[in-house]
Amino acid sequence: MSTARRVGLSILLVAAGFITARAQTPTLRFELSTSARPASGRLFVIIGKTDRPEPRNTIGETGMNATPILARDVKNFGLGITAAVDRTAAIFPIESLDALPAGDYYVQALFDSNIDLKSVNAPGNLYSDIQRVHLDPRRASTVKLELTKVIPPEQPPPDDPYVKYVKIQSKLLTRFHGRPIYLRAGLILPKDYDLHDNRHYPLRIHIAGYGTRYTSVQHLMAPSSEFRRMWLADDTPRMVYLQLDGDGPYGDPYQVNSDNNGPYGDAITQELIPHIEKKFRVIPQPYARVLDGESTGGWVSLALKVFYPDFFNAVWSSCPDGVDFRGFQLIDIYKDKNAYVDELGVARPSKRDINGNVEFTIRHECQMENVMGRGDSWTMSGQQWGAWNAAYGPRGRDGRPAPLWDPKSGEINKSIVEHWKKYDLRLVLEQNWKTLGPKVRAKIHIAVGDADSYFLNNAVHMLDDFLKRADPPAEARITYGARQGHCWSILTEGQMLEEMFVAVEQSKPRRSALWEEQKSVEVVGRPSGTDYGGRTAVHGSVSAAWATTQ
Known part of the structure; x- marks a missing residue:
């Protein structure tokens, strides 16, 4: 498959009515301007075949049929500056602008200057109206685009009785980056949360696929969604659902401490989760915190358990990003x-x-x-x-x-x-197994399709090879779906919640006068002792809901 060629950049400065740029061979070019305050960043021209979706919303697509985009860096782009984007700009997916087939296109420009959130449509970024133009690289022509629109400040959707949003400034990340950095989260409260003021709940920390924003909880709880039906069912274990945010200065921050992103892992465990436990009647104990995720979230959930084994209980990881490098x-x-x-x-x-x-x-x-x-x-x-x-x-x-x-x-x-x-999670576990082994024993559940779209099953097999021979025993459950692709899981949402409930019940301290448990019920469709295909079966019924009273 042919690949795009990376080439140099050019800038055309317009000031006082004259152009300060070297003369070039006549060619197809785009001249971009704005009346906004000067800023530095990445300037894009997107050449779409349609105006739906808007061309700017196709940035990041792959495949040779992806919408062609050109891009270049600019400094102090603002009023009085015109930036030229032409055949010298970086381009994808075609080899060069000269290879663009002649025809009618929908063209749009975008200027990415947000340094705190890396999505191209982050707040403060500028973009132009869409222009329908005829382009032919063999004929000299200039398309002028003015970036007159700005993506508005972040505004989470309104809360409702079940869905809540949290945004706090992180002292740890602010100190690292030298500017205000915020942690965001979406929450889903359990059924009857408002009916019992003295009841506290376990916390399910969910991390979704790459770049998933905290506002995705709104879609999960859409009126007709299957997740909403399951979540509000009478026989669903009662928990508080926490969705971490998948955007940061370099894209998805992967929620761990890093030299570039900063101490995200510490910020999540020392700032965000304690804040939520205080505000939303969540049991503030390690045994009541369970993790799950898929793809990016599969790696993050497992990594959080490995790096913070005393802070979290068990983890359910689906199709995790490479767990062995x-x-x-x-x-x-x-x-x-x-x-x-x-x-x-x-x-x-x-x-x-x-x-x-x-x-x-x-x-x-x-x-x-x-x-x-x-x-x-x-x-x-x-x-x-x-x-x-x-x-x-x-x-x-x-x-x-x-x-x-x-x-x-x-x-x-x-x-x-x-x-x-x-x-390298396999390497970290193997090198530190004497310490980590007892803390993660019977706490790791991984599922992956053996035909994973991104070959992620290979690394899971490598981790599995170690866990099978680990001493003390890992008692991990790793399951593979034959001819199954990316994000396959052995469990339904309801089945995973039941297993999470069992893990919390089995890990909580000896029952005391503080504990109150609703009457136990057998979960519909889940016979006691069912084996879902892993190396270990889960036994026992679960109760519909439980809590502490204080």
Whole structure:
């Protein structure tokens, strides 16, 4: 599969009625202007085939049929400055602007200057109206775009009886970044929460797929959703549901301490969760905190249990991102020399379909991120590979995440690898098993499809190989779905909640006068002793709800 070529940048300054730029061969170009205050950032031109969705909302798509985007860095872009984007700008997915087929397009510009949230449609970013134009790279023409619109300040949806939102300034992250940084979360309260003022509940901490925002709880609790029906059913265990936020300065922050993102793990455990436990009648004890997530959230939930084993109870991880860096998708960062091609020079796939057909390669995906990232580098893209690099890697001399591999060639920088070992979960567990083993025993539940779209099953097998021979025994449950793709899980939402309830019940202190438990009921559709296909079966019925009284 061909890949996009990264090329240089140009800037055209307009001031006092004249242009200060070198004369160039007549070509297709875009001239962008704004009346906003000067700011530095990344400037995009998106060339869409349709105006629905808006072209700016297609940034980040992969595949050779993705909407073409051009991008370049600009400094002090504002009133009186015109920036030119032309054939010298970075482009994706085509090789160059000259390769754009002549035709009618819907063109839009976007200026990304937000340094606290890396999504291109973050608050404060500027964008233009959509223009329908005829483009032909073989004919000299100039398209002028004025960025007159601004993405408004963040405004979470209104609370309702079940869905709540939290935003607090983190002292730890503010100190690290030297500017105000906020933690955000969405919560779903259990049925009858307002009817029992003295009742306290376990906390289910959920981390979703890459970049999922805290406001996703609103969609979960939509009036006709299956999740809402399950959550409010009489036989569903009562918990408070916490959705962590998936956006930060370098994209998804992965909720762990890092040289680039800052102490997110400490901020979550020392600031956000204690705040929620005080405000929403949550049991403030480790046994009452359970974790789950899928994809990015699968890795994060497992990592939080590994890095904070005394703070959390058990974890349910589905299709986790690479848990062993010998299987970082199809890259072995310890042995391989190049991320883009194997030892035979064959391009490494990044995504496959259920039949094994390659959808796009790592080089292709990283080229998309090179176009999105400042400095024409995937490390600053705010997308998947860039976020991994920011979370796991060291900070470079330039203050930006040091790249594990060269953006253009894919050559792996072996001097960076040592730092990544801190986030290789299999390696961390294996090297610290005498201490960690007893704390995670029977607490790890992982499910993954054996045809995972991003080859994440490979690393799970590697972790499984260690856990099978671990001493003391891990008693982990790892299940594989034959011919199942990304985000397959062995459990339904209801079944997982039941297992979480059992884990909390079994871990809580000896019952005292403070404990009150509603009458026990057998959960519908869940016979006692059911084996869901893992190495360990879960036995016993669960009660519909329970709480402490204070």
